[in-house]
Amino acid sequence: MHRGEITAYATSMRATLPEPEIVTRKGRPVSVIIPIKDYEELLERVEDAYDAASLKRARRKPLHYRPLEDYLAERKRK
Numbered sequence: 001m002h003r004g005e006i007t008a009y010a011t012s013m014r015a016t017l018p019e020p021e022i023v024t025r026k027g028r029p030v031s032v033i034i035p036i037k038d039y040e041e042l043l044e045r046v047e048d049a050y051d052a053a054s055l056k057r058a059r060r061k062p063l064h065y066r067p068l069e070d071y072l073a074e075r076k077r078k
Contacts, residue, residue, distance in 0.1 A: 021033040034042075 018035055020038075022029045023031045023033065
């Protein structure tokens with residue numbers, strides 16, 4: 001694809017893709033209406049970022065191990 005074709009393709013894609021709609025109250029933006037596919041992708045990215053941050057925090061904590069016998073004895077007491 002040549003540069004002109006890419007530009008034409010991008011322009012046609014922009015024309016067919018819905019733009020986010022900004023909802024305002026008293027002249028101030030309060031929410032955005034976006035296509036559901038975009039919303040789902042945003043949610044997935046947020047979840048991925050949360051998972052990565054949780055993993056990073058978990059890796060900072062020292063690991064504590066105990067013998068299996070101690071764990072089983074504790075379970076018996078409960």
